[in-house]
Amino acid sequence: MPFFPPLADDSGDGVLFRPQASTFAENTDSLFWLITWISIVFFVLVVGAMGWFMWRYRHRPVETFSPDTPSHNLPLELTWTVIPTLLVIVIFGFGFTGYLDQRTPPVDAYEVRVIAKKWNFLFVYPDANFKSSTLYVPVDRPVRLRMVSQDVLHSFWVPAFRAKWDIVPGRDSIVWFTCTEPGEYLYECTEYCGKGHSDMIKEGGVVAVPLEEFEDRLREERLIALESIKEDPLAAGEAIYKDAGCSACHTVTGVNLNCPTWKDLWGTEREFTDGTSTVADDDYIRESILQPDSRVVKGYQNVMPAYRGQLEEIEIMALTAYIRSVSEKGQAELAKYLDDVAGPDDAAAGDAPGGTAPPAAE
Structure with missing residues (x-):
């Protein structure tokens, strides 16, 4: 569960976040809210203390100052050093373990090849002899995307999966995820790649299919695509x-x-x-x-x-x-x-x- 419920629009979809639809989503959101609440708490403490000091030590017409103004407080200095250090270590620990998990795809993950170019993504399924501008993935099955760029720097992002990675020309880029809910999800390019950059966003561009139906769905989509070519x-x-x-x-x-x-x-x-x-x-x-x-x-x-x-x-x-x-x-x-x-x-x-x-x- 996130630390704070995300806002929602009239349709019920999250405004701050898309609905969680992968095994990475909950941990990613929880870490985000952990950092957010730490920031809120310290913001309130620091600004509140600053406001109190401004009021407590405000200028008065007749002011007397003690000659014994303190210049050093060891417990206070240890407190504002140790507590932030421990919090940074905790955040780093959660972030680093999550990063390692997202960078280590299972050996049996189903692989889809992604070709990024100005200005669209093409998803190729070698085992199925099929390709499409729509990404079809099986539910509850790890999926590895092996991505290449044919021209400039792109970046592939599926917000509902909390999966994002840059695609650098001349280099294979790998990202993986396990979708947990059937449905249609948005994908987009998040790296400005030229005048057609905004064309590389597709609502419903990711279609998650139950595992037992995945093979038949690919076969059906391929035949539909070929038949549509013959018809027109x-x-x-x-x-x-x-x-x-x-x-x-x-x-x-x-x-x-x-x-x-x-x-x-x-x-x-x-x-x-x-x-x-x-x-x-x-x-x-x-x-x-x-x-x-x-x-x-x-x-x-x-x-x-x-x-x-x-x-x-x-x-x-x-x-x-x-x-x-x-x-x-x-x-x-x-x-x-x-x-x-x-x-x-x-x-x-x-x-x-x-x-x-x-x-x-x-």
């Missing part, structure tokens, strides 16, 4: 353009940022830094997505990350369809290409994922 490849391509971070560098308005615009890209001649050139067709777009460093457009730097292993073939085709749709030459055969994207069911769905969440250890 253009809309899916536009969504991928935004979710995968393409919009951060490539516009569809004809304005060139630090990467070429996609406006009228398809079917045009592209010149590269090595002196070669080619026509921007489907094969070129696919190669640029999977191996962007193989051929860099003249006048630009090699700053695009590779999406190999992040996008499935049908997602690449949907993205290509979207690039065609914003290009005058690409629109000529767009209808036929869309039919190819929405091809046979078995070509899109692939093998259903399995073995996503091993049972909890006995």
Whole structure:
């Protein structure tokens, strides 16, 4: 139990804190309130004493002072030294043990890979052959997030789990937690990362599912995602353009940022830094997505990350369809290409994922 009940809004959610939904939450909140109440008590004591001294020794018209004004009081000095020292040791002890616990994930924790980029988070489930901008976690099962950044410094935070950690470019960052309550929770980036920083906040972006339903939920979400691509490849391509971070560098308005615009890209001649050139067709777009460093457009730097292993073939085709749709030459055969994207069911769905969440250890 916290030392002081948090304030609540009309919906009953905490204003000072989100509802506790992980094994870390109660200890974290209790330590916060311990520090808060220590601060309140000493604030009252110090300010109260200061006010009393101001009144007791206020200036009077006729004032007499004792020549024996005290200049040293050993018991008092020991008191205001020993008590704060002991309190600091207690706070450090609680904080350090809690830190060690949060930095030592169990060996059997279920791992999700997190890719942070301007400006979204992508959650990859290697065992399930599934990825999403929504984080799905099993309840009562330790979950380890292995996080990397593709560009700048980010920070991943789930307030209800009291779990937060910076994601530094070029370094694996690990954070773990055990969710205790099914439901939907907010996640956000807490490190200012550029003009789209506010887009990296998602209410309901973390979905906690009962352990026995977790594997089926991942399978269902994956099939829904693939089916939605087949039903409307253009809309899916536009969504991928935004979710995968393409919009951060490539516009569809004809304005060139630090990467070429996609406006009228398809079917045009592209010149590269090595002196070669080619026509921007489907094969070129696919190669640029999977191996962007193989051929860099003249006048630009090699700053695009590779999406190999992040996008499935049908997602690449949907993205290509979207690039065609914003290009005058690409629109000529767009209808036929869309039919190819929405091809046979078995070509899109692939093998259903399995073995996503091993049972909890006995």
